[in-house]
Amino acid sequence: MMSWTHMVVSATATSLLLETANPGLLLIGAVAGLLPDVDISTSVAGRTFPWVSHWLEQRFPHRSCTHSLVASAVVCVVFYGCAYFSGGQFLPLAHAVCIGYFFGWLIDVFTKSGVEMFWPSPARCVCPGNRKFRLTTGSAAEYGLLIVVVAVAIISFNINIHGGLLTEFNRLIASPSGVEDIYRHKGSDHLIVAHIQGVRSLDNSPIKGDFTIITDHATGFIVQSPDGKIYKVGSDSTAQIITQQITADESRVAFTQIKSFTLDDNDLGATLKQFDNSNLVFVSGQLTIDDPQGVQYTPDPFQFPCVKLSGSTLEMEVAPLSLILSYFRNQYAKGYLQLRIIHVQTN
Numbered sequence: 001m002m003s004w005t006h007m008v009v010s011a012t013a014t015s016l017l018l019e020t021a022n023p024g025l026l027l028i029g030a031v032a033g034l035l036p037d038v039d040i041s042t043s044v045a046g047r048t049f050p051w052v053s054h055w056l057e058q059r060f061p062h063r064s065c066t067h068s069l070v071a072s073a074v075v076c077v078v079f080y081g082c083a084y085f086s087g088g089q090f091l092p093l094a095h096a097v098c099i100g101y102f103f104g105w106l107i108d109v110f111t112k113s114g115v116e117m118f119w120p121s122p123a124r125c126v127c128p129g130n131r132k133f134r135l136t137t138g139s140a141a142e143y144g145l146l147i148v149v150v151a152v153a154i155i156s157f158n159i160n161i162h163g164g165l166l167t168e169f170n171r172l173i174a175s176p177s178g179v180e181d182i183y184r185h186k187g188s189d190h191l192i193v194a195h196i197q198g199v200r201s202l203d204n205s206p207i208k209g210d211f212t213i214i215t216d217h218a219t220g221f222i223v224q225s226p227d228g229k230i231y232k233v234g235s236d237s238t239a240q241i242i243t244q245q246i247t248a249d250e251s252r253v254a255f256t257q258i259k260s261f262t263l264d265d266n267d268l269g270a271t272l273k274q275f276d277n278s279n280l281v282f283v284s285g286q287l288t289i290d291d292p293q294g295v296q297y298t299p300d301p302f303q304f305p306c307v308k309l310s311g312s313t314l315e316m317e318v319a320p321l322s323l324i325l326s327y328f329r330n331q332y333a334k335g336y337l338q339l340r341i342i343h344v345q346t347n
Helices: 003-018 023-032 035-039 044-048 050-059 069-085 091-110 140-161 165-173 176-186 268-273 321-328
Strands: 190-200 206-217 220-224 230-234 241-267 280-289 307-310 313-320 332-344
Touching: 003 023, 003 035, 003 091, 003 140, 023 091, 035 044, 035 050, 035 091, 044 050, 069 091, 176 190, 176 206, 176 241, 190 220, 190 230, 206 230, 206 241, 206 280, 206 313, 206 332, 230 313, 241 268, 268 280, 268 321, 268 332, 280 321, 307 321, 313 321, 313 332
Parallel strands: 230 241
Antiparallel strands: 190 206, 190 241, 206 220, 220 230, 241 332, 280 313, 280 332, 307 313
């Protein structure tokens, strides 16, 4: 196989299996696809590491030990071991190297001589069984294969740039289960934006727009509109927006931090003010406040009831921090709070 074939196949496999369009990881996968050919001095890897190539060339036939499951296992042990001892920091790199290396030699199964996949057994694995249909390096058939793989690579890169195969499938079926899968797989490190078409449960007025998913909630999601309003979307009786069609995309890089603490007659405004920054912050918990008569809060019946005030008892569920500071900043309170802080990468 030509070097370009090895690189394109390995890069495409890396993109598909890791669901990534990261150029750094794809380059690592592509380069790793060249490494099995270090057992021959005329290859790119052989010219890059001549001392290794000459040693292997004198002792083993081409496409033997370096084109085997044993070689892939050694590569996995080395790179995953390094990733483990680095605290997982280089785990994506290890994935790319191992995938690239494996597919770098696996593609040679389709050549005339095949590979010693189960080395040290000298038996050669070839596909297909009819020798006439196997590939010769630089042949028209190999160039045809390269064109097909490049086409698959372009499709894969395009899908992954726009969120991956899961996101594309969700766009196709437009179902809540698809959004749940995206939120479960991508929500830990990205904001998830839901594209919702439905009706308001109170008056059946049409709703169509983009909403940021804050958290899942029973059979639906708690979302925030661009103007900061909070809704539950779903199909049950507790939802403010009944969904007819819903899809989702991953947006900016973000991670969620949960902070819990107890108040014992503390100034609520002073306690929460320190978290009033550019992050998305939502408050849950139950407090007893000292001056409920001084609160002029009226809930919006069209929104999710994230704040409930009954006597001196204040209950909050995913309430925007700005809402709590607007109406309750001057209260002294006892009870517990939990903050959901979504740190959003700005660049």
